[in-house]
Amino acid sequence: MSRANSQLKIAVLISGRGSNMQALANHVETPNASYQICLVAANKPADGLSIASDAGLSTALIDRKSYTSKQNHERALAEAIEASGANWICLAGYMSVLSADFIARFEGKIINIHPSLLPDYKGLHTHERALADSQKFHGVSVHLVTPVLDDGAVIAQMRLPVRSADTQESLSARVLVLEHILYPMVIGSLASGAVTLDAGQVCWQDISVANALSLPEDTTLIFG
Numbered sequence: 001m002s003r004a005n006s007q008l009k010i011a012v013l014i015s016g017r018g019s020n021m022q023a024l025a026n027h028v029e030t031p032n033a034s035y036q037i038c039l040v041a042a043n044k045p046a047d048g049l050s051i052a053s054d055a056g057l058s059t060a061l062i063d064r065k066s067y068t069s070k071q072n073h074e075r076a077l078a079e080a081i082e083a084s085g086a087n088w089i090c091l092a093g094y095m096s097v098l099s100a101d102f103i104a105r106f107e108g109k110i111i112n113i114h115p116s117l118l119p120d121y122k123g124l125h126t127h128e129r130a131l132a133d134s135q136k137f138h139g140v141s142v143h144l145v146t147p148v149l150d151d152g153a154v155i156a157q158m159r160l161p162v163r164s165a166d167t168q169e170s171l172s173a174r175v176l177v178l179e180h181i182l183y184p185m186v187i188g189s190l191a192s193g194a195v196t197l198d199a200g201q202v203c204w205q206d207i208s209v210a211n212a213l214s215l216p217e218d219t220t221l222i223f224g
């Protein structure tokens with residue numbers, strides 16, 4: 001029996017340049033596309049919106065500044081997501097902390113990409129902090145979103161060695177390359193059933209998805 005979830009439809013939430021959204025959209029263009037992007041929504045004017053629109057995706061600017069409260073803003077965002085038919089929400093550089101009410105409305109169906117090896121370096125300035133601590137390794141995590149910031153179960157990570165010559169710019173660029181590989185892989189795995197998330201528990205059923213990836217040298221893929 002196929003475990004594929006051909007109905008995986010995602011809303012991608014962004015706040016800025018949208019390079020992860022673009023990586024997700026690139027996958028949709030491939031013959032083996034395993035999910036659809038129903039909506040790209042931003043909470044502020046964002047370069048990624050025009051990239052999405054040029055790619056033929058539905059977009060929405062639901063500008064926080066147009067709403068008198070966070071609650072009203074999130075209500076409008078939730079309604080737009082529901083109207084789009086999306087059944088998963090993928091945060092891709094969405095730089096606003098979602099409320100517990102919003103997360104409960106889409107319980108277990110929101111994932112995020114975060115540029116660190118969680119649980120290390122939750123929050124902002126992750127590359128700068130990893131360098132300041134002379135970390136040997138750094139990387140990126142895709143995780144389930146819970147009401148506690150950057151705290152939900154890790155689905156998968158990619159790790160790279162920090163080089164002695166790395167600067168914040170070089171390290172963030174090297175991690176970004178991994179982000180663009182990891183996020184489509186994780187969402188594709190949710191679509192195919194290679195990974196399941198039940199009651200906040202991550203269960204990899206099939207890790208052969210890793211075989212199809214072409215990873216930069218010295219990169220390690222870690223299943224959550």
Ligand code: GAR
Pocket residue numbers: 014015016017018019020021048092093094113114115123176179
């Ligand atoms: C990415 O590096 C993403 O991991 C990070 O913001 C950047 C967005 O870039 N997200 C977070 O820091 C969330 N805590 P993008 O707009 O080019 O995808």
